[in-house]
Amino acid sequence: MALDDASAEFHDFFERHHAELARLAHLLTGEADTADDLAADAFVALWHRWDRVRGADHPVAYARGVVTNMARARIRALTRERRRIHLFWATLPGRAHHPDVDAVVDVRRALARLPFRKRACVVLRHALDLSEKDTALALGTSVGTVKSQTSKGMAELQRILGAQAAEELSGTRN
Structure with a gap:
């Protein structure tokens, strides 16, 4: 080329x-x-x-x-x-x-309080709306790690922000 x-x-x-x-x-x-x-x-x-x-x-x-x-x-x-x-x-x-x-x-705000790996998973999954597979590709890790780190990151955000705010952040509000 x-x-x-x-x-x-x-x-x-x-x-x-x-x-x-x-x-x-x-x-x-x-x-x-x-x-x-x-x-x-x-x-x-x-x-x-x-x-x-x-x-x-x-x-x-x-x-x-x-x-x-x-x-x-x-x-x-x-x-x-x-x-x-x-x-x-x-x-x-x-x-x-x-x-x-x-x-x-x-x-820092609640997101910045997360450890980097959890923050990266939460941001890629919920802010950029990437699939677990695409998040794993971006981070050079497994889909299982993405699932685990995203889940743990969201649980920490719930603890820091409260359940309602974390639900709004992830877009899972009922």
């Missing part, structure tokens, strides 16, 4: 899936600006591997996996940075122990 054909094909893929992948990144990270950056970075990575991506059985699932992995890496990096800042302030002489104000202020 000529470069122009590959470019056109990639451009079409970008146009069709950018909004979905940016929304996925936003739901996983809880940060709109970070989501835009992650989506852009994911498309750069996809372009560099475009021959492999377009040859995949499920190119969109591959792209979702790239976004999910980038979001996981971003969350881990932020967690490490918070720990370093906390350790720095905790070891200063003459300072009384104070709670990490940034962490207290930055209390």
Whole structure:
């Protein structure tokens, strides 16, 4: 395939899936600006591997996996940075122990309180309305793991939000 054909094909893929992948990144990270950056970075990575991506059985699932992995890496990096800042302030002489104000202020909404794997399963299944199979493809895991993590994630959301709010989130309201 000529470069122009590959470019056109990639451009079409970008146009069709950018909004979905940016929304996925936003739901996983809880940060709109970070989501835009992650989506852009994911498309750069996809372009560099475009021959492999377009040859995949499920190119969109591959792209979702790239976004999910980038979001996981971003969350881990932020967690490490918070720990370093906390350790720095905790070891200063003459300072009384104070709670990490940034962490207290930055209390995330219920979805962000879920562990990453559960959050990813809940977001892909309920926010993006993917099937269990497509969610498993995006996360590189089994359908059984998706079922288990989604169920556990929804149970935690029910505990955090209350049953009515969790039902509204999942669209299973009677």
